[in-house]
Amino acid sequence: MKKLVSIVRVDESGIEAAVRKAIDLAGGLKEIITADSRVLVKPNLCWPGPSGTGSITDYRVTEAVTKIVLELGPKSVIIGEGSSAGWDFDSSHSTEEAFRVSGTADVARRLGVELRNLNRDTFEEVTLSEPYVMKKVRIARTAFESDVIISVPVLKTHLRTLVTLSLKNMKGVMPGAEKRKTHRLGLDKAIADLNSVVKPSYVVVDALAGMQGLWEYPQDRFELGLIMAGADPIAVDTAGTCLMGFDATQVMHLQYFAARQGTKADLSQVAVVGESVEANKQSLRSGFDVFKGRYPGVYIVEGESVCTGCIGELLGALQAVKKFGHDHVLTDLTVILGTPSPNEIAARAKTVVLGKCAKNVARFGTYVKGCPPMSDDMIRAICGVSSFDGDSVVASRNQDRQRRWQETRFLLKH
Numbered sequence: 001m002k003k004l005v006s007i008v009r010v011d012e013s014g015i016e017a018a019v020r021k022a023i024d025l026a027g028g029l030k031e032i033i034t035a036d037s038r039v040l041v042k043p044n045l046c047w048p049g050p051s052g053t054g055s056i057t058d059y060r061v062t063e064a065v066t067k068i069v070l071e072l073g074p075k076s077v078i079i080g081e082g083s084s085a086g087w088d089f090d091s092s093h094s095t096e097e098a099f100r101v102s103g104t105a106d107v108a109r110r111l112g113v114e115l116r117n118l119n120r121d122t123f124e125e126v127t128l129s130e131p132y133v134m135k136k137v138r139i140a141r142t143a144f145e146s147d148v149i150i151s152v153p154v155l156k157t158h159l160r161t162l163v164t165l166s167l168k169n170m171k172g173v174m175p176g177a178e179k180r181k182t183h184r185l186g187l188d189k190a191i192a193d194l195n196s197v198v199k200p201s202y203v204v205v206d207a208l209a210g211m212q213g214l215w216e217y218p219q220d221r222f223e224l225g226l227i228m229a230g231a232d233p234i235a236v237d238t239a240g241t242c243l244m245g246f247d248a249t250q251v252m253h254l255q256y257f258a259a260r261q262g263t264k265a266d267l268s269q270v271a272v273v274g275e276s277v278e279a280n281k282q283s284l285r286s287g288f289d290v291f292k293g294r295y296p297g298v299y300i301v302e303g304e305s306v307c308t309g310c311i312g313e314l315l316g317a318l319q320a321v322k323k324f325g326h327d328h329v330l331t332d333l334t335v336i337l338g339t340p341s342p343n344e345i346a347a348r349a350k351t352v353v354l355g356k357c358a359k360n361v362a363r364f365g366t367y368v369k370g371c372p373p374m375s376d377d378m379i380r381a382i383c384g385v386s387s388f389d390g391d392s393v394v395a396s397r398n399q400d401r402q403r404r405w406q407e408t409r410f411l412l413k414h
């Protein structure tokens with residue numbers, strides 16, 4: 001039987017009305033939430049970004065979903081998230097900042113609901129009987145003990161997994177170190193394993209605005225003005241993938257998880273109600289497409305097993321060099337990462353080799369150790385092969401970050 005997914009356009013009635021309509025059209029929550037239910041509402045607050053940027057779940061969608069859940073009188077409701085790998089580590093920013101900056105902390109206060117930082121939860125270790133890559137997975141106890149998990153992702157592309165929707169959103173229930181491990185093991189298979197343990201019970205997608213390409217604001221932000229809902233995460237993610245203009249066969253975690261569930265991630269298996277996918281389809285650009293256009297002078301040799309750890313740090317480093325360095329640094333530059341075979345590599349003058357995975361080809365250029373290497377070290381190496389002062393780029397980048405954080409804190413206080 002086809003799985004139901006609703007797509008609703010936000011009109012003058014507002015976001016809450018659109019969320020209500022989307023949930024109603026997709027079968028409602030009454031069958032799922034009872035008086036005994038402990039409910040976790042899980043937005044995507046991967047970093048401390050403001051609502052409306054398209055990079056995190058808009059607080060207005062989280063608020064509408066939480067209100068609808070509360071009206072059903074469950075035993076308990078928690079809004080929970082653990083921001084990206086690295087957040088909440090000593091000296092990093094925290095999930096609490098993501099709650100505050102996004103407006104989600106105010107939602108919890110207004111509705112009298114507990115807000116929980118899942119990165120600081122206690123954890124339950126679960127053993128998987130037939131894993132793809134993760135024999136054991138640690139899960140925040142809050143998620144583990146919830147009877148109902150409502151995944152509320154924002155619709156956007158992703159540099160490593162092509163898209164990020166409800167299945168990838170579940171990464172927030174893992175501790176930070178475990179999140180990093182998924183990158184090493186293979187993100188798509190790890191997401192499939194994770195969802196075998198904590199699958200969302202229902203999905204409401206914030207498709208008001210999203211991000212494509214390299215998630216640079218504002219140029220990579222796009223507007224859709226839609227809300228999606230459905231009880232089957234595979235069906236919702238399939239429809240969301242198609243809305244972005246990609247084919248579900250390109251999204252490997254969706255394919256792996258569907259295979260595990262004995263089903264298919266295929267739009268022909270989805271009954272879409274409300275707006276149609278075809279009429280609202282975008283042609284979004286993947287991270288690598290945008291990357292190649294913005295950095296035409298950088299040649300990437302990307303071997304197998306390369307993960308978001310190295311890619312994310314590299315992008316941060318290249319953005320800093322572009323902003324605070326000199327054009328000649330990013331001309332005829334070769335970057336090697338992952339585990340390429342030495343036969344794939346031609347010796348070039350300006351080459352940097354990044355990360356533990358690429359250690360066996362370190363001889364081809366300036367090697368930067370780490371897993372992932374620090375982006376400051378990448379900046380120094382990239383500038384160094386062009387005889388440019390990398391320390392000055394690092395200093396300018398750090399000053400700029402400091403200034404932007406002071407501005408953000410000022411805006412939060414006033």
Ligand code: SF4
Pocket residue numbers: 183184305306307308309310337338354355356357358370371372373
């Ligand atoms: S070295 Fe880089 S690509 Fe390899 S696992 Fe570490 S972060 Fe990922």
